[in-house]
Amino acid sequence: MTTTEHKPHTSPEIGGLGHSRKRVEDARFIEGRGNYVDDITLPGMLHMAIHRSPLAHARIISIDTSAAEAVDGVVAVVTGELLADYDLDWMPTLSGDTQAVLATDKVRFQGQEIAAVIATDKYVAQDAARLVEVEYEDLEPIVNPQRALEEDAPVIRDDKEDQTSNLCFEWESGDKAATDAAFAKADKVVSLETHYPRSHPAPLETCGLIADVDSATGQTTLYMTSQAPHAHRTLFALVAGLPEQNIRIISPDLGGGFGNKVPIYPGYVVATAASLVIGKPVKWVESRSENLISTGFARDYHMKGELAVTNDGKILGLRVDMLADEGAFFADAQPSKLRAGLFHIVTGSYDYPAAYVTTRGAYTNKAPGGVAYRCSFRVTEASYLIERLVQNAAYELGMDPAEFRSNNFIQADQFPYHSPTGFVYDSGDYETAMRKAMDMVGYADIQAEKEEARKEGRLVGIGMASFTEVVGAGHGEDYDIIGLKMFDSAELRVHPTGKAILKLGVKSQGQGHETTFAQIVAEELGIPAGDVKVVEGDTDNTPYGLGTYASRSTPVAGAATAIIARTLREKAKKIAAHLLEASEEDLEWETGKFFVAGDPESSVSIQDIAFAAYTNPPPDLEPGLEGVHYYDPPEMTYPFGTYIVVVDVDPESGQWKVRRMVAVDDCGVKINPMIVEGQIQGGLTEGFAISSMQQMSFDEAGNCTSSTFMDYLVPTAWETPRFELGETVTPSPHHPIGAKGVGESATVGSPAAYVNAVVDALQHMGVQNIEMPMTADRVWDAMQENSGG
Amino acid sequence: MNITVTVNGAEHTADVEPRLLLVDFIRTNLGLTGTHIGCDTTSCGVCTVLVDGTPMKTCTMFAVQANGRSMVTVEGLKQNGELSAIQDAFREHHGLQCGFCTPAMMLVGTALIEENPDPTEDDIRWAISGNLCRCTGYVNIVKSIEAAAETTREGASS
Amino acid sequence: MYPSKFNYLAPESLEEALAVLAERGDEVKILAGGQSLIPMMKLRFAEPSTLLDINRIPGLDGLNRSNGTLSLGSLVRHNDVVKSDTAQANHTVASAAPWIADPIVRNLGTVVGSLAHHDPEGDWASVMLACGAELVLSSSTGERVVDIEDFLVDMFTTSCQPNEMVTEVRVTAHTASGGGNYQKLERKVGDYATVGVATSLELDDNGDITSAGIALTSVYPRNLKVVEAEQALVGHAPSDDLFAEAGRIASEACDPASDIRGSATYKRHIVDVFTRRGLAKSLGIAQGGQS
Known part of the structure; x- marks a missing residue:
């Protein structure tokens, strides 16, 4: 597959693929007319606040709600005992485990939900929630997975009959024997033990829900911060036993999601139950602290990686052993058949025959989650590990890290490439992307400067990551969420006046679907993108879909859109033949019209065809111009790229600053380059955040010590580096428009680049690793530990 | 307690509890939901509005403190049916994604340009460093404010 | 999250306010900028x-310079200091102001409020300790002037009595041969200091140090004035060695806690580095003769 420049085929007026079309959704946002869950007020609406556990691990002796009930304005106080009457005290997680909705037996993490107060005012609800009194018996808090798996550790999940330890799962991938054989042949084994720290997506809008259950009709409308409204509707039907046709989930504008709005949280269930019982709408919106301490965390993998290499710089095999800190309930948002997500993409951009990955997950007294935070199911951890290992291997062999990569890259003519852990990479040209990034940054000059800088007492480092991502799940046979196959859908109707409505099962959280999906229709049908309205996030009015996460909207729903548009074009051709009184075989398509081959004057526009579809269809053809397509991807897509970071490190303080950040991405064919760039810039920033400051931390008692934005550090514009973007374009051969998805590449690929750069600045001192987040003190500590040796 | 405030040129009088946060007054009592809530600790800045022309975080003010003061929220940026320069610039330069931080960013940008008509990139990054964004990496927010400043200068000189 | 209920008083004169404090000061919290209190x-x-x-x-928002003294009323906001030419009269004050909180918080938060709150990780107390500030405490019976060292009692505790409020902080302006600086290691804008170092120097005609101020943030249970380091400087000609000695003394005098911001060892090291750097910057200003 050659790398090509991709030029738009359509005019800017049509606005098909490749146009940096301005976003249609901006019109409402810039006037403050976005419509987020908390902006919605329903008549008679009540407010809910949750009483949470101050302890990480304790047995509940008693719960006294009388003081809370006595507060003026309180309508009800809900406990787990009450929910048990409706069989709602426990709920399933996305990984097939169970999670307490409101705790009755034990609390298992600080911040766990115990009781909920429903009141006429949100201030009053919070006043009363504080008055719920719970008597506890302290239990030992388990704050790391190593302790959790010790024999004498108390069993956190004593609610589960067969659970006799804190082992949550064991999982392996790859071929052990082949890997052992590869290691036996190695000249050197390079190893790295590292922790990918617990993180939190922390979208600026927290999670929330308004439940509106009509007691007369049973109609249940849930206004919900949901990245996956259809799947959530089915889950609600299964959990609450409500008839699915009576549940309507409306996911309005979302103030970011990044994976945080994929799971179903206890607050959603309680508010819905409360509305059902009370017969009035109930609103629940988290505070920031509640969001951080109780909803979907991400990462938290303790990883040991070993790379078997030869002295001439070839990788022979990879071995990885991991311990996952899963929190109190195993709630990873990931395909059901997998326990460590798509971590086995860990072999990365390199060609070698053998890899073997083992993972154990442990229950701990921390919040559940394991969401794909701007990441396709544990791909971030995988990419980090291999890209860190590769740099260390290069050092070990005395090679330039770029040359070592080049030595081992999967070559452009090897695609489709079958990886040792079973992935089939669709397309790629890693060498070209890397060389482009190196040219942009002036790689040789920086390498030369490093020596000079050291003589002047300065520390300069350059680090790169040549990542390969895997996004766009399914194929449904291999990938499902609680049994729902990971397809997605698009429903397209072209109206008599030639204007179209496209309805999708996915849900934008800021990615600009209303703009980009219209461009796919414009490309395929020649209807101006501005004439295509995109509808999402209302389960009554959109076709079923699995939702937006893991960069799957473009790969899956984008494909569905292209295919349904092509289906309508086929039908349009029949109508055109009827209108032109020509044979279908004689018609040719040019953007927006069919014409008779050899007679371009004899043409009919898509708009005229649409009108005819309703007013003058061929007698043997069903009227209308409408259809729906459910797309089950044959394979996933594999975006890739090379990121290079140059840092200056203060040798006295350990403070480091990004001097250059060059990012060359290849996400296949771009629908809207402006939006793609925006996605990359955002992802590079989150990668910077994770590598430099962002971390969920806990003390020995299991108290979350990063429960506000004062301690959970999100970078501002001041700390955030400047970025220089470049691209190569290698279309996906199996995707209808050649697109691969891009929303997460930068979060996946960039952390290793930042860390590699800082490690590189210190490498001459013998520094091999610095743990994320690389706060100044950690960098300084690394220098001290190695300065003597 | 009775308060009277002017918001986007219109005067409002209301009887409020002293503990009512200004942001809740704006969102709930006045129904101006373009001003958002994103944290509890004065960290994220999505609740920022202009109070007598100065950006302030309304989650860290009580409504009673605003008595007698004049405020501009995002809903007041559009004048006489015309989008302001900053609104145009944010749309033109893809300065927003999910839109949650956007109203505050535009208001802070407006105040900055008022004070410093020709801000450098550093000036802008510094000025918006009390406001978080999780989507954009700030790149296009900075570009948008730069562009709005340029438009405003051109408008002033023509 | 929402506060508990409270009574709200917004007097329009100082007399009125002081009368309230005289009557029931122990149940009252004074709201100035509110940027620490309200969260x-x-x-x-x-x-x-x-x-x-x-x-x-x-009348509480005065930011004035007279007779070699810079005075800041209790409603002077951090950003008033950032934007003020007058505030440049004290270089330590001027250089600290942009490091306080974030730009929006600085529009409301006040210098005096921050001192009266006395968060042990607050920046202003170090600035004032290094510069030898005084606070004016007013009550219905009159006013008294308290030295900053006597004002700061313990974390979140000051010598301001329930019937009093701080109406002004006064700090000596630097002379043409003086300089000052605030160094802050923070992980991001708006963060508390991992380490903060306030420095202030005055030189005589020979260029020798006649007075010195050094105070530290976040490395002791409260802001720490390092008198021994100050004394080591006074009477000497400034030099890298002299500043290194002051840095060493400061790093030994502090007693930081190991926490998420870094180990005690690291913080001590940063005190050393930042004391040296701060003094060098202060010296640069003093020798540059900027006023």
Whole structure:
């Protein structure tokens, strides 16, 4: 597959693929007319606040709600005992485990939900929630997975009959024997033990829900911060036993999601139950602290990686052993058949025959989650590990890290490439992307400067990551969420006046679907993108879909859109033949019209065809111009790229600053380059955040010590580096428009680049690793530990 | 307690509890939901509005403190049916994604340009460093404010 | 999150405010900028029964220089200092102001409020300790002037009595041969200091140090004035060695806690580095003769 420049085929007026079309959704946002869950007020609406556990691990002796009930304005106080009457005290997680909705037996993490107060005012609800009194018996808090798996550790999940330890799962991938054989042949084994720290997506809008259950009709409308409204509707039907046709989930504008709005949280269930019982709408919106301490965390993998290499710089095999800190309930948002997500993409951009990955997950007294935070199911951890290992291997062999990569890259003519852990990479040209990034940054000059800088007492480092991502799940046979196959859908109707409505099962959280999906229709049908309205996030009015996460909207729903548009074009051709009184075989398509081959004057526009579809269809053809397509991807897509970071490190303080950040991405064919760039810039920033400051931390008692934005550090514009973007374009051969998805590449690929750069600045001192987040003190500590040796 | 405030040129009088946060007054009592809530600790800045022309975080003010003061929220940026320069610039330069931080960013940008008509990139990054964004990496927010400043200068000189 | 209920008073004169404090000062919290107090109330770490909002009292927002003294009234906001030419009269004050909180918080938060709150990780107390500030405490019976060292009692505790409020902080302006600086290691804008170092120097005609101020943030249970390091400087000609000695003394005098911001060893090291750097910057200003 050659790398090509991709030029738009359509005019800017049509606005098909490749146009940096301005976003249609901006019109409402810039006037403050976005419509987020908390902006919605329903008549008679009540407010809910949750009483949470101050302890990480304790047995509940008693719960006294009388003081809370006595507060003026309180309508009800809900406990787990009450929910048990409706069989709602426990709920399933996305990984097939169970999670307490409101705790009755034990609390298992600080911040766990115990009781909920429903009141006429949100201030009053919070006043009363504080008055719920719970008597506890302290239990030992388990704050790391190593302790959790010790024999004498108390069993956190004593609610589960067969659970006799804190082992949550064991999982392996790859071929052990082949890997052992590869290691036996190695000249050197390079190893790295590292922790990918617990993180939190922390979208600026927290999670929330308004439940509106009509007691007369049973109609249940849930206004919900949901990245996956259809799947959530089915889950609600299964959990609450409500008839699915009576549940309507409306996911309005979302103030970011990044994976945080994929799971179903206890607050959603309680508010819905409360509305059902009370017969009035109930609103629940988290505070920031509640969001951080109780909803979907991400990462938290303790990883040991070993790379078997030869002295001439070839990788022979990879071995990885991991311990996952899963929190109190195993709630990873990931395909059901997998326990460590798509971590086995860990072999990365390199060609070698053998890899073997083992993972154990442990229950701990921390919040559940394991969401794909701007990441396709544990791909971030995988990419980090291999890209860190590769740099260390290069050092070990005395090679330039770029040359070592080049030595081992999967070559452009090897695609489709079958990886040792079973992935089939669709397309790629890693060498070209890397060389482009190196040219942009002036790689040789920086390498030369490093020596000079050291003589002047300065520390300069350059680090790169040549990542390969895997996004766009399914194929449904291999990938499902609680049994729902990971397809997605698009429903397209072209109206008599030639204007179209496209309805999708996915849900934008800021990615600009209303703009980009219209461009796919414009490309395929020649209807101006501005004439295509995109509808999402209302389960009554959109076709079923699995939702937006893991960069799957473009790969899956984008494909569905292209295919349904092509289906309508086929039908349009029949109508055109009827209108032109020509044979279908004689018609040719040019953007927006069919014409008779050899007679371009004899043409009919898509708009005229649409009108005819309703007013003058061929007698043997069903009227209308409408259809729906459910797309089950044959394979996933594999975006890739090379990121290079140059840092200056203060040798006295350990403070480091990004001097250059060059990012060359290849996400296949771009629908809207402006939006793609925006996605990359955002992802590079989150990668910077994770590598430099962002971390969920806990003390020995299991108290979350990063429960506000004062301690959970999100970078501002001041700390955030400047970025220089470049691209190569290698279309996906199996995707209808050649697109691969891009929303997460930068979060996946960039952390290793930042860390590699800082490690590189210190490498001459013998520094091999610095743990994320690389706060100044950690960098300084690394220098001290190695300065003597 | 009775308060009277002017918001986007219109005067409002209301009887409020002293503990009512200004942001809740704006969102709930006045129904101006373009001003958002994103944290509890004065960290994220999505609740920022202009109070007598100065950006302030309304989650860290009580409504009673605003008595007698004049405020501009995002809903007041559009004048006489015309989008302001900053609104145009944010749309033109893809300065927003999910839109949650956007109203505050535009208001802070407006105040900055008022004070410093020709801000450098550093000036802008510094000025918006009390406001978080999780989507954009700030790149296009900075570009948008730069562009709005340029438009405003051109408008002033023509 | 929302605060508990409270009574709200917004007097329009100082007399009125002081009368309230005289009557029931121990149940009152004074609301100036509120940028520390209100978050604490929202998190229910503070539940005052009455808030006395002083923002409507005229005359408390003065930022003035006279007779070699810079005075800041209790409603002077951090950003008033950032934007003020007058505030440049004290270089330590001027260089610290942009490091306080974030730009929006600085529009409301006040210098005096920050001192009166006395968060042990606050920046202003170090600045004032290094510069030898005085605070004016007013009550219905009159006013008294208290040295900053006597004002700061313990974390979140000052010598301001329930019937008093701080109406002004006064700090000596640097002369043409003086300089000052505030160094802050923070992980991001708006973060508390991992380490903060305030320095101030005055030189005589020979270029020798006649007075010196050094105070540290976040490395001791409260802001720490390092008198021994100050004394080591006075009477000597400034030099890298001399500043290194001051840095060493400061790093030994502090007693930081190991926490998420870094180990005690690291913080001590940063005190050393930042003391040297701060003194060098102060010296540069003093020798540059900027006023």
